[in-house]
Amino acid sequence: MPRFRLATVPRAKIRDYLLSPKNPGGKAAFFKTLGYTTKNVDRFKKDLLDGLKHNKAFVYAENKRGDVSMSVIMELGITKRAEVVTAWVIEAGEKNPHLVTAYPRKAKGKR
Numbered sequence: 001m002p003r004f005r006l007a008t009v010p011r012a013k014i015r016d017y018l019l020s021p022k023n024p025g026g027k028a029a030f031f032k033t034l035g036y037t038t039k040n041v042d043r044f045k046k047d048l049l050d051g052l053k054h055n056k057a058f059v060y061a062e063n064k065r066g067d068v069s070m071s072v073i074m075e076l077g078i079t080k081r082a083e084v085v086t087a088w089v090i091e092a093g094e095k096n097p098h099l100v101t102a103y104p105r106k107a108k109g110k111r
Helices: 011-018 028-033 038-054
Strands: 057-062 068-076 082-090 098-104
16 A cells, blocks of 8 residues: 555544444444454554555545545454455545545455
8 A cells, every 4th residue: 555654543433433332334243253342442453554564455546636545455353364345545635544444355256
């Protein structure tokens, strides 16, 4: 990923969205099967950032404003590992990519 060393992962995005069982749109149940909970937000953040170092980014959109959206597929997990799709954006005029979301990668051939 371009400028992966500058990537940011807002702690609140992990705690209040991805790992929060109270968020109906969150993915807490999936990430819990991998060993991530609100008790180890910093570990999840570290694993996401480490994943950027070792995986290729796929640019899938650049809008009229100049925002560049990309995804990075990485294997994550503490107790069990699975492929996770992470979505990132570099907003127009910015240098650092930041996390938009993360979700389980669907198995090939499944819809």
